[in-house]
Amino acid sequence: MRDSLFLVTLRERLASIQERAQAAAHRSRFGVRPIDLIAVSKAHSVTSIRNLYELGCVKMGENYAQELLGKAPLCQDVEIQWHFVGQLQSNKVRHLLPLVSSIDSVDSIELARKIARLREKLQPTRPPVPIMLQVNLGNERQKSGLPPKIVEELFPKFMEENGVMVTGLMTIPPFYKDPEKLRPHFKLMKELFDRLKEKHSMPRNFRYLSMGMSRDFEIAIEEGSNCIRIGEALFGPRPSTAQD
Numbered sequence: 001m002r003d004s005l006f007l008v009t010l011r012e013r014l015a016s017i018q019e020r021a022q023a024a025a026h027r028s029r030f031g032v033r034p035i036d037l038i039a040v041s042k043a044h045s046v047t048s049i050r051n052l053y054e055l056g057c058v059k060m061g062e063n064y065a066q067e068l069l070g071k072a073p074l075c076q077d078v079e080i081q082w083h084f085v086g087q088l089q090s091n092k093v094r095h096l097l098p099l100v101s102s103i104d105s106v107d108s109i110e111l112a113r114k115i116a117r118l119r120e121k122l123q124p125t126r127p128p129v130p131i132m133l134q135v136n137l138g139n140e141r142q143k144s145g146l147p148p149k150i151v152e153e154l155f156p157k158f159m160e161e162n163g164v165m166v167t168g169l170m171t172i173p174p175f176y177k178d179p180e181k182l183r184p185h186f187k188l189m190k191e192l193f194d195r196l197k198e199k200h201s202m203p204r205n206f207r208y209l210s211m212g213m214s215r216d217f218e219i220a221i222e223e224g225s226n227c228i229r230i231g232e233a234l235f236g237p238r239p240s241t242a243q244d
């Protein structure tokens with residue numbers, strides 16, 4: 001009974017987020033467009049993930065390598081696309097690579113090269129690994145990511161790496177109690193994204209602008225996001241431990 005009630009709640013939350021996302025796209029000066037949703041299941045159970053998958057959400061995000069390594073093998077019978085969205089230590093790449101569809105938090109050229117080398121060594125027949133470059137808009141020391149200026153300087157080097165494929169940019173903006181204050185940050189991110197597309201001969205694969213989470217995704221979409229990462233608004237408050 002409890003599981004069925006949670007499934008109903010999950011369905012309602014997912015429908016609400018999808019409706020709000022499309023409404024934000026309608027309001028946006030960038031027009032109506034598909035909005036990718038990555039469900040960030042940090043600290044939530046495999047049962048919750050499976051329930052969400054049954055509702056049609058196939059992209060799941062994890063912030064911690066150990067958590068993804070524990071959950072992904074328990075979901076091998078379904079076609080979940082795992083996105084790693086947290087800070088990635090280079091010594092974890094070897095273990096994550098066989099499990100992830102995309103690494104959305106690449107914050108150095110060294111990490112991109114490590115991913116490319118290990119793909120060649122461990123999965124030589126695999127196409128280039130999709131990655132997003134994490135941008136630290138506020139130059140916050142406690143957060144990963146490259147400053148916008150460095151992203152622009154290093155972008156050609158990322159594009160030259162044959163073992164990875166840059167599919168977009170991702171950011172976690174500074175925290176404000178009032179999400180409206182994030183609008184200028186999202187605007188700067190969209191401008192950076194557009195500059196890179198204009199300056200470089202970009203393949204169609206470079207298409208994702210990943211910004212916006214549970215508190216601010218509507219503002220992010222209004223400012224040009226086409227990929228949002230939603231945790232609490234979908235799964236509810238994070239439990240202290242994830243158990244099945």
